[in-house]
Amino acid sequence: MKPDSQNSLAESDDMILDEASVASFLLDHPEFFASHEELLAKMIIPHRSGGAISLLERQVALLRRKNEESQDKIDNFIENARENDELFEKTRTVILDIVNTNSLIELSDLISNKLNKDFDATASQLFFAGDPETDSPLQILPLEQTKKVLGKLFQRKRAYCGTLKPEQTELFFPDTPSINSAAIVPIHLQDAAKLKNSLPGIPIMLIASKKPQHFNSSLDTLFLDFIGEVLSAHIKGLLLR
Numbered sequence: 001m002k003p004d005s006q007n008s009l010a011e012s013d014d015m016i017l018d019e020a021s022v023a024s025f026l027l028d029h030p031e032f033f034a035s036h037e038e039l040l041a042k043m044i045i046p047h048r049s050g051g052a053i054s055l056l057e058r059q060v061a062l063l064r065r066k067n068e069e070s071q072d073k074i075d076n077f078i079e080n081a082r083e084n085d086e087l088f089e090k091t092r093t094v095i096l097d098i099v100n101t102n103s104l105i106e107l108s109d110l111i112s113n114k115l116n117k118d119f120d121a122t123a124s125q126l127f128f129a130g131d132p133e134t135d136s137p138l139q140i141l142p143l144e145q146t147k148k149v150l151g152k153l154f155q156r157k158r159a160y161c162g163t164l165k166p167e168q169t170e171l172f173f174p175d176t177p178s179i180n181s182a183a184i185v186p187i188h189l190q191d192a193a194k195l196k197n198s199l200p201g202i203p204i205m206l207i208a209s210k211k212p213q214h215f216n217s218s219l220d221t222l223f224l225d226f227i228g229e230v231l232s233a234h235i236k237g238l239l240l241r
Contacts, residue, residue, distance in 0.1 A: 037062055090118045091223045095230050104200070104238060105137055107231075115207050123176045123208045126231075129154075130201020140201050141171065153184055154204075159221035159228060160184040164208070172206050181215040182208040185228040189236055198239045205231065 026032060033039065033055065097114055101107040108126045115124035127139045129146035147154050149171050161183045164172070169179045187203040189195060205228065209215055 033058065087223050091227060094118060094227060098227075098230055098234055101234070102238070104235070107234070107238070108138055111205060119207055120209070120214070121207045122179065122210045123173050123206075125172070125206055127172065127204050127206065128199075128201030129204060130199075136200055138200055143201065145171065146202075146204075150184070154186075156184070156186050157188070159186070159224040161215040161219040161221060161224075162217040163212070173208055176208070178210050179208045180210055180212040182206055183215045183219075183221070183224055185224050185231075187228050187232045187235065189232055191236075195236065195239045203231065203235055 094114055097110055098107065101110055111124055111126040115121055125139055127141050127146075129141050129143045132140045132142050149165075149167050153160055162181065164179055164182050169177060172182075173179050183206070185205040185207070187205060189199070189203070207215070207224075
């Protein structure tokens, strides 16, 4: 009975492998390279014109597949870079427009119009969670109700992207019920206590879309957070004038 080649190769730690032993092992285990494809990319096999070399073809196919995967990664990287470049330009223009507003009313109007256009949104608005009885043209929502409806999102430090609950849509966009995704951007004012008399409420910005994946949970919020920081500084500056 012919001994198993794999066991034969492992019989002695100091055994010297020769070509015959390796060839015998591969003959007894023709499936070896199917489960060790990583070795094919490192092997050197001379190409013989006119003859079909299955191992060479397998190696070339493996390298071609890896090349395609690498190309896909490069294409994705380029596409992401292009999208980030476009998003940066939109963010830049929005920020320049924000810092040129001279009142909270003007700022609120800008948010409603500019972000809808530049971020392909269905609705966007700058809200203030405070006393809705205050006579103001601004969008002021009841503070306690806003806290309850937003829950942990009210104290969130960074922007949130995802779906809105029905009660959240009803509070923020009662006239636009078909909201399927949104970005909630918190605006944290430093030294807010000093602005208490002039601040109509705690500011918060929402950008919403009818598209379910437009503001999905995997979206990078870097640019939204930056806009929120600029809004915080600018609102404080407007109130201190």
